Every structure is written in C-alpha cells, then in structure tokens.
Amino acid sequence: MTTELQATVDGLVQKGKGILAADESGPTIAKRFKAIGVESTEENRRAWRSLMLAAPGLGQYISGVILYQETLGQRADDGEPLPQLAARQGIVPGIKVDAGKGPLALAPGDEITQGLDGLAQRLEGYRQQGARFAKWRAVYNVSDQLPSRAAIEANAEALARYAAICQAQDVVPIVEPEVLIDGDHTLARCAEVTQAVLQAVFVALHRHGVALEHMLLKPSMVVPGKAHAAQAQPAEVAEQTLRVLRRTVPAAVPGINFLSGGQSPAEATANLDAMNRLGPHPWRLSFSYGRALQDTAMQAWRGEAAHAQLAQQALLKRARLNGAASIGEYGA
Ligand code: 13P
Numbered sequence: 001m002t003t004e005l006q007a008t009v010d011g012l013v014q015k016g017k018g019i020l021a022a023d024e025s026g027p028t029i030a031k032r033f034k035a036i037g038v039e040s041t042e043e044n045r046r047a048w049r050s051l052m053l054a055a056p057g058l059g060q061y062i063s064g065v066i067l068y069q070e071t072l073g074q075r076a077d078d079g080e081p082l083p084q085l086a087a088r089q090g091i092v093p094g095i096k097v098d099a100g101k102g103p104l105a106l107a108p109g110d111e112i113t114q115g116l117d118g119l120a121q122r123l124e125g126y127r128q129q130g131a132r133f134a135k136w137r138a139v140y141n142v143s144d145q146l147p148s149r150a151a152i153e154a155n156a157e158a159l160a161r162y163a164a165i166c167q168a169q170d171v172v173p174i175v176e177p178e179v180l181i182d183g184d185h186t187l188a189r190c191a192e193v194t195q196a197v198l199q200a201v202f203v204a205l206h207r208h209g210v211a212l213e214h215m216l217l218k219p220s221m222v223v224p225g226k227a228h229a230a231q232a233q234p235a236e237v238a239e240q241t242l243r244v245l246r247r248t249v250p251a252a253v254p255g256i257n258f259l260s261g262g263q264s265p266a267e268a269t270a271n272l273d274a275m276n277r278l279g280p281h282p283w284r285l286s287f288s289y290g291r292a293l294q295d296t297a298m299q300a301w302r303g304e305a306a307h308a309q310l311a312q313q314a315l316l317k318r319a320r321l322n323g324a325a326s327i328g329e330y331g332a
Helices: 004-012 026-035 042-053 082-088 119-128 149-168 187-207 234-248 265-277 291-301 305-325
Strands: 018-022 062-067 092-096 101-103 111-113 133-140 172-179 255-258 284-289
Touching (some): 004 092, 004 172, 018 042, 018 305, 026 042, 026 291, 042 082, 042 305, 101 133, 111 133, 111 149, 119 149, 133 149, 149 187, 234 265, 265 284, 265 291, 265 305, 284 291, 284 305, 291 305
Parallel strands (some): 133 172
Antiparallel strands (some): 101 111
C-alpha cells in the first residue's frame, strides 16, 4: 500500500526535476520587487506567481512548488486556483509554514525560527487548500563564535518538532537548515558549521520519531562567505559539500534539494552539476531554488504583462539547466 506521504515523496523526488521556491514572505518579495521597480501589491504578487506557475511545460523540470500562504488562496487570470494550476502542470503544491526568524534570547547574533504554536491546525487548512508538503527554514549566522551551541540545539529541536507535526498530518516536511553565506568566513569554517548543524538536526529528528523516508532535506552548500577573498570552484564546493552530507545525512533520506542562498544562477547550477558528476549518491541531489530560478525571469518581467512570455521562457531556461544539473548533464 502506498501511503499518502510516500505518494507525495514520489511526486517530489523525480529524476531530472527539482523544486521551485516561490514562498517569499511579505518583506522579502517586496525587496525582490523593489529591485525591478515593482510595487508589492497583492495583485502584483498574484500576477508574478501565476505567471510562473502557468509557464508551459514547467512540469518537465519542476516537481514541486513552495508557495506562501497568500498564494494558496489566489487564482490565475482565468479563475483557476493556483494550487490547482500547479497540480495540473504535474507540480506538487507545498507551503512555507514557519513564521520567520527572530533573535535567540541571551545569544547575541544567533537567530531562532518561530511558528510552532497552532501549526497542526494551520496544516489542516493548508491541506484543504491543496498543499501536500511544507517547508520550515532555520538560519545560522557564521563567525568565529557563531552559531552558538544553544542556537544549533534550539533550531534542531524546532525543525524536528515541525517535521513531526507535518508527518502526523500526512504532510511531507522539507527540513531547511540554512548556514548563511554572509560574512568573510572560509570554506572550511562553513564545512565545520554545516556538519555540526546537520548532525544536531538528525539527532533531533530521530528523537522525535520523524520517518526519514518521508522528508526532504534542503541544506545550503558548503561555500566560503560572500566577503571572503577566495571564492571556490564547483569541484571544490562539490567535494566539500558531499563530504559533510555523507558524514551526517542517513541514506534513508530520499532527496536533498539545495537552496541557492545568494549564489548567482550560474553558480548554483554549476555547483549542483559538479556534485551529481561525482555520483551515484545515496540520495537524489537536486535543487529547491528561489532566487537562482526566479532572478532572470523577474528581470525580464519587470511588472509588465506584455513581458510575461519572455519571463516564462527565462524561468523555463533556468529550470531546464538545473534539471540537467540534477543528473550531472549541465553543459554536457
Ligand atoms: P534561495 O534559493 O533564493 O535561497 O531560496 C530558497 C528558499 O526557499 C529560502 O528559504
């Protein structure tokens, strides 16, 4: 018997496909729109997100889309609910359920993600609107001292409790611990922090009885800080990221879908490709990119309905290239 959780995992984890993250919160989408001179109104957000979901053939490369709460209730130009439009394209609709991050008390520089209160009830509503999976993002600032042990443990506990609540509601959790790219730290420091973070996350998931077969991991790649003098080539990012993942992520996890986290679209694709060229791996290694999929399309759109087709073509191009990278065939 195929359980509902397994059916959702099967829908999300498909060869040559990845996930589109379109779940920017109010302040984040406002920042992205400002960069292209577009005001963040409900109608503009609807127009942008329905344009993406309606891109002809998107389901060839995209298996799932992470939506923001507002989008779950919005409709395409022809009145079709957006989650239904996604499903018709063969794309599983999901929902960001965390309530954002804030300072971790008594731990200067560290942050904690909120949103566990009432989560079970909220998930019931999201399921009725069509969501089959969820996402929760924890963030870790990096310095010589950060993140503190307290931040690593508190975020691991929150991620595991979120994942357990999701599975209890037949919703597949995407567990997203993001080691931030901001700062001038070395690649070695990023590797050290990522390893500590992932190790704590899997201990907590185990403690809470989360079925690893019915979740996806959405980690950051091991890269030097953005302000670090020496940037890394894809081969090194791939080698160091895989080393940390092999040490920390059990083979029972079906898929690892990276975030792009401020890498350029081309970097994010090349790094994913380099990892898959070193396969086979125990897990399917793919993408769950926000900016690295949307940026070029948003530049083409700039809020103009007349540019919709050009924007859709730009999105399809990044989706196709990342689909190729997810099987190690980008640029081949
Ligand atoms: P980026 O790929 O732009 O980092 O977004 C992915 C995401 O969902 C962050 O939470």
